[in-house]
Amino acid sequence: MPASESSALRLVASAFAAIPIGFGINAFVRPDHALSFFEFEVPTSPAERDVVNSLMVVYGARDIFMGLALFSALWFGHAKSVGWILVSFSAVAFVDGYVCWTHGQGEWTHWGYAPILTVIGAAFLGLFDRR
Numbered sequence: 001m002p003a004s005e006s007s008a009l010r011l012v013a014s015a016f017a018a019i020p021i022g023f024g025i026n027a028f029v030r031p032d033h034a035l036s037f038f039e040f041e042v043p044t045s046p047a048e049r050d051v052v053n054s055l056m057v058v059y060g061a062r063d064i065f066m067g068l069a070l071f072s073a074l075w076f077g078h079a080k081s082v083g084w085i086l087v088s089f090s091a092v093a094f095v096d097g098y099v100c101w102t103h104g105q106g107e108w109t110h111w112g113y114a115p116i117l118t119v120i121g122a123a124f125l126g127l128f129d130r131r
Helices: 007-029 031-036 046-075 079-102 114-124
Strands: none
Touching (some): 007 031, 007 046, 007 079, 007 114, 031 046, 046 079
């Protein structure tokens, strides 16, 4: 069986789909906690706090969308779509890490798992299939 059709690989991808959905819900319910994943300080002024809370809703919606898109591609059995979604997901993680890096800390919280997403995405794209 080709690696891109592995049930274990689908299970791992399903876990990676569930994680951002959980993060997204957390951003809606506990924006201060979600902000801690970026290692940013919680603003103290009400105006800044309102802006950050609004941005956490955007972040939460983004994460929920990524997870649902991945689950959808897995559900309908589109391996190449799963692969490209995972590669795109890793690009988001690299950008999130870059933003943290420009603020002086927290980049490895994102950069640590981004290559894993790339490799799993590449597997779904058939790069590791024997021909």
